[in-house]
Amino acid sequence: MKALWLCRYDPVNTAFFGDAANSLKQFDLVVVQHLFMTGTAQFAHVVLPSSAFGEEEVSFTSSDRRIQLARQAIESPPGPIPAWEQIARVGRAMGADWSYKTAADVMDELGEVVPFYSGASHDNLAREYGRQWPCTKDRPLGTQFLFADGSGGRRFKFVPVPKPALEVSPKDFPFTLVFGHSLYYWNQNILIQHSETLKREYRILLLDYPDGFVEINTADAKALGIRDGEKIRLRAASGSAVAAARVTPEVRGGTIFVPFFVREVQKQILGRAHSGHQIMPVRVEKETT
């Protein structure tokens, strides 16, 4: 791969595993369409400023399969245009016959190419909060539940997943490290940096825990003699990391929660040969400096 085109996607800040920043450096051409100079846009050779939500008519598909139509409410400031229009213009400049006039035209073509979007015209989407795909010509109202009739061989099949054998003894590594989203994931989200109230919360977080934090249950912390804000060392078979402890009853006993944004902890503890497993046994030690 030599070139990458990213449409409103910010993997440098939002891809939890892997090293997007380093990968982007290896491309000859990176094009980023976004509203803001995101972490990813810093690595781009070309940045195309695109319209914001509410400045264009556009559809979204969310993870519950819902295709929703967002209407234009205000005009864009001069300059930014809808992302689909930027792609179409580049296409035309390269000789393609892309003569869409509106986002609805693009959606109509999507419907021709993707069978389960065939009924999802803007006209149809505008009638309700959205339609869940498959939304076809003969099922224009969409499908609330997949395989609801229970027929056919296409239902989800559940298979047991073998529990990975622990490579280490739980005696030596009594805590389980859990990676996940955090309420304090804010500093990674470019939109939240533009919200005054949430920016305040973010600044406070940095004041309280300048280097990020990992969360440990109150009872566990008490047993280990760890106080809030104190540095602790997490030791796993593959590596170790030091982080500030946030002592809170919000995490279960026996677990250490690592918010995704504390990237250093993640990198150090997973070591080089990490498998991508999100759960790993660790030991907690007080870090004495």
Place this chain on the structure above:
Amino acid sequence: MKARILDSADVLKIVDLLRQQDCEVFAPFGGRGRDTCYDKVTDQNRDQIQIHLPNPYYPPKRFIFPHIERLMKIQRSDGGIQIEPTYREPKRAIFGIRSCDVAGIWHLDRFFMGRDYRDIYYEKRRKNMFLVNVACTDPARDIGEECFCVCADTGPAAREHFDLQLMDLGGGEFMAVAGTPAGEALFSAPFFRKGTEAHVAKRRAILGEVRKSFKPSTTSWFSAAIRHVSAGKIQEKTWEDIGRRCLECGGCTYVCPACTCFTVSDRQVGPDEVERVRIWDACALGGFTRMAGGHNPRRAVHDRRNRRFFRKLSHYFIQRELSMACVGCGRCAAVCHGDIGMPSVVEMIRRETAEVDKHEPVAR
């Protein structure tokens, strides 16, 4: 209070009258599904104004107390600093504001202007605001599952604090009631006519009937809740139960027509220019109570949650603002993902007090 009758077809002429007086008019519009919102009336959208519709979630208080508002501009010039306050006093009207939201604005009035310190930014906007209240009479469209204004004593028809109140009497007629001289002045328009005793009787009958269309389960045990909150009788465990269900999103505050909290922040807007803004703030957020030194007296979520309900229900505040800081609009119940809107919390408090009340007399 003087009243007049007008035809349904003429109701929107009130909007026209206000607009002719160079008034920016905001009115409710329907969207898709349950979506409704207040928007500025223009020549294009004037005919789409809805009289009967579910109350928009984003409360109209923002036309007096904006979500975000510049307070002053600070500029560096000629080696000095220039500070210039930004006052805005647009002539505005809210058409179709529900009775609960009228009560919300009255609560804000008491908070911002009711005592020694008067908030000049609020006052300037407020004195130029004209409120056209619409009483909720359509059980199918006006009154939602979560509405409990009858319990909060704010609706379905406001008794005061509006300039003009409209009520659909059915049969193609509306009754307009003037709440202020400014409201009464509108009655000189030709489409208003005098009413009869029959109209007044009809209004009374409709109100009596509408009161019955509220969901019985939304009847809150406010009185018990107020008594127990005021006396500090709520057990820590109940607050913890409530706090555990809070996701700290602040949604309840942003839809509340009676919440008054704000924070103040400075932000750079030009190379030599900073603006000071005030922004709605939410007690659910950790930063709301954190001190500059790092100590947060209400660090645990439930400590911040009980703060919300103290503020809304405690006798101390009711005495100060002359109304409790809950107007029964039900928005918090509709938006809360943890189901700890006001009706649920009052219910949890009621259950707890029922537990406490179980003490048996000792027969000795």
